[in-house]
Each structure stands twice: as C-alpha cells, then as structure tokens.
Amino acid sequence: MMIKIRLLFLFLIFACSTSAAASMEKLQMGVSVDLVPVSSGFSGQDIVIFGSIENAEQAPLYRGEYDVIVEVIGEMEEAVVRKKERIGGIWVNAAAREYTGVPSYYSVLSRNNLGEVSDLSVLNNMGVGVDNLKARPVDRGNIQEFLTQGEFSSALRRIRIEQGLFSEDSAALEQLSPSLFRATLSLPPNVPIGVHTVKAYLFRDGKKLDEIENSFQVRKVGFERWMYDFAHNQSLLYGIMCVFLAIFTGWAANAIFRKN
Amino acid sequence: MSIYLPIAEMSVNIFVLFGMGAAVGFLSGMFGVGGGFLMTPLLIFYNIPPAVAVATEANQIVASSFSGALAHLRKGTVDVKLGIMLLVGGLIGSTIGVYVFSLLRSVGQLDLIISILYVVFLGSIGSLMTIESLRAIKKARDQGGEVKVKRPGHDSWIHALPFKMRFRKSKLYLSAIPVIVLGMLVGVLAAIMGVGGGFIMVPAMIYLLRVPTNVVIGTSLFQIIFVTSYTTIIQSTTNQTVDVVLAFILMVGGVIGAQFGAAAGHKLKGEQLRALLGLLVLAVCARLGYDLIITPSDLFSVVGTADQGAH
Numbered sequence: 071m072m073i074k075i076r077l078l079f080l081f082l083i084f085a086c087s088t089s090a091a092a093s094m095e096k097l098q099m100g101v102s103v104d105l106v107p108v109s110s111g112f113s114g115q116d117i118v119i120f121g122s123i124e125n126a127e128q129a130p131l132y133r134g135e136y137d138v139i140v141e142v143i144g145e146m147e148e149a150v151v152r153k154k155e156r157i158g159g160i161w162v163n164a165a166a167r168e169y170t171g172v173p174s175y176y177s178v179l180s181r182n183n184l185g186e187v188s189d190l191s192v193l194n195n196m197g198v199g200v201d202n203l204k205a206r207p208v209d210r211g212n213i214q215e216f217l218t219q220g221e222f223s224s225a226l227r228r229i230r231i232e233q234g235l236f237s238e239d240s241a242a243l244e245q246l247s248p249s250l251f252r253a254t255l256s257l258p259p260n261v262p263i264g265v266h267t268v269k270a271y272l273f274r275d276g277k278k279l280d281e282i283e284n285s286f287q288v289r290k291v292g293f294e295r296w297m298y299d300f301a302h303n304q305s306l307l308y309g310i311m312c313v314f315l316a317i318f319t320g321w322a323a324n325a326i327f328r329k330n
Numbered sequence: 331m332s333i334y335l336p337i338a339e340m341s342v343n344i345f346v347l348f349g350m351g352a353a354v355g356f357l358s359g360m361f362g363v364g365g366g367f368l369m370t371p372l373l374i375f376y377n378i379p380p381a382v383a384v385a386t387e388a389n390q391i392v393a394s395s396f397s398g399a400l401a402h403l404r405k406g407t408v409d410v411k412l413g414i415m416l417l418v419g420g421l422i423g424s425t426i427g428v429y430v431f432s433l434l435r436s437v438g439q440l441d442l443i444i445s446i447l448y449v450v451f452l453g454s455i456g457s458l459m460t461i462e463s464l465r466a467i468k469k470a471r472d473q474g475g476e477v478k479v480k481r482p483g484h485d486s487w488i489h490a491l492p493f494k495m496r497f498r499k500s501k502l503y504l505s506a507i508p509v510i511v512l513g514m515l516v517g518v519l520a521a522i523m524g525v526g527g528g529f530i531m532v533p534a535m536i537y538l539l540r541v542p543t544n545v546v547i548g549t550s551l552f553q554i555i556f557v558t559s560y561t562t563i564i565q566s567t568t569n570q571t572v573d574v575v576l577a578f579i580l581m582v583g584g585v586i587g588a589q590f591g592a593a594a595g596h597k598l599k600g601e602q603l604r605a606l607l608g609l610l611v612l613a614v615c616a617r618l619g620y621d622l623i624i625t626p627s628d629l630f631s632v633v634g635t636a637d638q639g640a641h
Binding site for chain 2: 108112149150153161163172174221226260294302308309315316319324
C-alpha cells in the first residue's frame with residue numbers, strides 16, 4: 071500500500087514537471103523501495119523503477135522516438151572461475167582465473183531489443199548489456215576485458231546468467247504515456263546483499279542524451295542479520311552458543327523420551 | 331515452507347531438512363551409529379555448500395552424541411579415563427583438521443577431498459561390514475545359533491608399546507600411544523568430513539585396543555561430544571561455516587528419529603543390522619564415487635567473494 075501511494079505521488083510530480091519548458095531533454099527516475107529486506111521467508115521480490123522524460127520535443131515524443139534503458143548493478147566483487155579436468159579418472163579443479171570488478175548482480179530492462187535502441191558499438195563502449203559486461207582478470211594486470219572473451223570469462227558470464235544473477239529483459243519496461251515509463255524488476259531469491267545501483271539512459275536516434283542514477287539496498291534484516299553478524303563478528307561466542315544449543319537439545323530429547 | 335539459512339545464505343525447504351534429519355536419526359538409532367557419515371553427503375546432495383555441511387554437521391553430532399552418552403553414563407558404561415585419553419588426541423587432530431580444511435578451501439580443492447575421503451572410508455568400511463555380517467549370517471544358519479564376534483590373537487604389537495596406563499573400567503593395561511593416535515585420526519575426520527568418527531573408533535577399539543564391547547559405545551560417544559564441540563567452535567572462529575539454523579533443524583529431526591530407530595532396531599538381529607548398514611554405506615559411497623567419475627554437466631565453477639564469506 072505504502073509503495074502504491076509513493077508511486078502515485080512521484081508519478082504526479084513527474085507528470086507536472088514534464089510541462090516545464092527548457093532546452094535539453096532530461097530523465098527523472100525513482101525506485102519503489104530503498105530497502106529490500108532479506109528475512110527468513112525471502113523468496114525474491116519485485117521492485118518497480120519508474121520515471122519520466124522531461125523537456126522532450128513533443129512531436130518526436132509522441133512518435134515514440136525516445137527510448138529508455140534501465141540498468142541495475144550490484145556491488146563489485148572478486149570471483150574465481152575454476153575449470154575441472156580429468157586427472158587419474160577423477161574430475162579435479164585444475165586451472166583457475168581470478169577476476170576483480172565483477173558485478174555481483176546485473177540486469178538490463180528495456181522496451182525494445184538493445185540493438186534497436188542504439189548501435190551495438192555505442193552500447194559496447196558504455197558497457198551496457200549482458201554481452202558488454204567487463205571484468206579485470208588479476209593475472210593480466212587488471213586490464214578490463216569483456217566477459218565474452220576467452221573460455222573462463224564466458225563461463226563466468228554463462229554461470230551467472232544460469233543462476234539468474236545476470237539478465238536482460240527487453241519487455242520489462244512499459245511506456246505508460248509518451249513521457250512516463252515503468253520497469254518491473256524481479257529480484258531472484260539469491261540476489262546478492264549490498265547496494266544496487268540503478269542507472270537509466272535516455273536515447274534518441276541511437277544517441278545517448280541523458281543518464282540518471284539511483285540506488286536501493288538489499289539487506290538481511292531481523293534474526294538473519296543478527297545471526298550473520300554474530301557469526302562473523304563474535305565467532306567464538308557464536309561457536310560456544312552453537313555447542314550449548316546442541317547440548318541442550320540432546321539433553322531435552324533424552325529427558326522427554328525417557329519419561330515416555 | 332522455505333526458510334532462509336543465515337550462514338549458508340540460501341533458501342531451503344524446512345520440511346525436507348527436518349525429514350532428512352529424522353531419516354538419518356532413525357537409521358542411527360537403529361544401527362547405533364552417529365549418522366554423520368550419512369547426513370553430510372545428504373546435505374551435499376541437497377546443494378548445501380560442502381564447507382557449511384561439514385561444519386554444521388559437527389554441531390548436530392554434539393546433540394545426538396550427548397543424548398546417547400547420557401544413557402550410557404547412567405548405566406555406567408563409559409570408561410572416562412580412556413575417553414579423556416582419546417579426547418587428548420581428538421583435540422590435536424581436530425585442530426590440524428580445521429587448518430587443513432581452510433587450506434583446501436582456499437585452493438578450491440575442499441569439495442574434492444571431502445568426496446574422496448568419503449569414498450575411501452565408506453567403501454572400505456562398508457565392504458568389511460557387509461562381508462563380515464554376511465559370513466556371520468551364513469554361520470548362524472549353519473549352526474542355528476548366535477554368533478560371537480571373533481577377536482584377534484592376544485599378543486599384538488600394540489601391547490608392546492611403551493607409556494602404559496591402567497584403564498580400570500575396561501580392565502586394560504595399555505600404552506597411551508595408540509589411544510591418542512586413534513583419537514587424533516578421529517579428530518581430523520571430524521573436522522574435514524563432518525562426522526563423529528564412531529564408525530572408525532568403535533571397530534578400532536574392539537579389534538585393536540580390545541576394549542570390552544559393553545564400554546566401547548559409551549566411551550566413544552563421550553569422546554565424540556567433546557571433539558565435535560571443539561570442532562564446532564574452531565570451525566566457527568576459523569571459517570564461519572557453522573549454520574546454527576540448519577544445525578537446529580537437523581538436531582530436532584535427528585533426536586526424534588533416533589528414538590523410533592532404536593525401537594525398530596530391537597526387532598532385528600545384530601548381524602542382519604550390520605549387513606543392512608554395510609549395504610547402505612556402500613550405496614552412499616557408490617553415489618559419491620559416481621559423481622567423481624562421470625563428466626560433470628559443467629566443467630566450470632564460479633566462487634564470488636560473497637560466497638566465501640570473506641569481508
């Protein structure tokens with residue numbers, strides 16, 4: 071309910087502000103939530119990204135010549151990719167490559183196929199799209215490389231796609247009116263914890279006119295957060311608690327079943 | 331109903347885990363074994379990361395061994411002195427084990443070593459158990475009576491070792507060296523494989539140390555409580571892989587299942603029980619071994635920093 075009221079309110083602001091006159095096209099954007107709480111029942115969540123195109127030329131706007139791409143990027147992390155080889159009849163992790171600057175989560179939402187919005191080379195330079203993601207292999211002097219290059223990089227990209235952590239949806243963005251858009255993002259149950267950056271780009275005739283950034287946070291809350299922090303910050307105390315819990319459970323079972 | 335495991339960082343079905351705990355508890359109650367060697371592979375088959383499965387299982391075994399040891403303490407079938415000597419070795423072994431565990435994990439070979447150790451131990455113990463019990467069943471049929479487990483000859487090299495100690499309860503005058511070494515081996519296994527180690531310790535105590543059968547189970551449970559408690563704490567501080575929510579679900583399922591299993595166990599004969607357990611152990615071994623040999627569906631694997639819990 072809160073989200074709906076908030077959405078409506080922001081739509082109204084955007085709708086009003088679009089009529090203001092100025093020379094440059096501008097993009098406005100909001101996210102339906104600041105915080106995605108991960109608690110015991112978490113099984114993914116839908117979030118809504120909405121916004122408006124402002125100061126657009128009216129005729130092209132109504133012809134639908136403006137286009138918007140929304141990117142959602144998780145925190146950058148390190149990742150190790152390992153390849154198994156058969157050694158003495160058994161499959162063993164043999165070669166490995168380490169990367170830094172790998173987004174923990176990446177999703178692109180658009181109304182049209184990315185290729186229709188702009189030239190692939192433009193998107194390529196911007197690093198927009200699952201095919202244009204880059205990371206830095208540690209053994210190559212931290213020089214950025216496309217994740218479509220080389221078998222280890224491709225494997226990283228492919229596995230993250232299979233896990234639902236890298237995705238592209240060219241039907242997730244709806245145009246509500248010529249100037250208002252809304253994109254729905256379905257965060258998977260395994261969405262990484264951390265700050266997720268939301269970026270929106272405004273295009274016309276394949277040229278980027280404006281971009282805007284926002285963010286939301288995925289965070290463990292309540293019991294899960296407390297437990298995780300406890301296990302990591304007070305690990306000795308946590309271990310002792312685990313042992314006492316086990317002793318108590320063993321004792322309780324013994325006491326209950328002995329009576330029966 | 332799904333529940334989010336705070337340390338494993340994944341959603342799992344609480345009823346599946348509870349059922350797994352109860353099923354393994356049933357078997358462990360029936361056969362009089364700890365069940366760690368069944369539970370850890372099951373958790374891995376259920377896609378719990380092996381590092382979490384092993385460390386969490388040590389925590390669960392604290393509960394089941396404590397529950398079992400209480401009954402033995404009441405009956406007076408625990409040789410505390412022997413248990414403490416085994417424990418000395420166990421603590422050393424567990425410390426080494428957790429260190430090796432961290433090392434293997436950092437070089438990406440932990441899962442492989444866990445699988446290989448399981449295949450080797452389950453394979454050899456399962457075969458021995460099955461062969462021995464099938465022989466016993468055949469003999470019982472031929473003679474039409476109960477069979478006694480035969481013990482090897484009296485003067486073995488173990489009894490020639492120095493640092494002898496007297497263990498009153500077990501009526502043994504025995505060197506401390508083999509006791510501590512056995513405890514150490516079990517400690518290493520507890521840390522790397524997530525087992526109590528009863529399946530190694532019990533036969534070793536009977537056949538090698540010649541501890542009387544009536545105090546073997548109680549004494550080994552006594553040692554297992556402390557070694558798995560220690561392992562739980564060391565795993566928590568070194569690797570942060572003990573998931574208390576997962577452990578608690580398994581504990582509750584396990585202790586309940588064990589009660590029913592114990593009742594069912596009374597209806598079967600000893601050698602039939604051992605034959606069934608032997609076959610079960612071999613089945614788990616075959617499944618793990620198969621996974622090592624067949625070409626994996628994906629040759630590549632990815633580990634992110636978030637997955638390793640390093641911050």
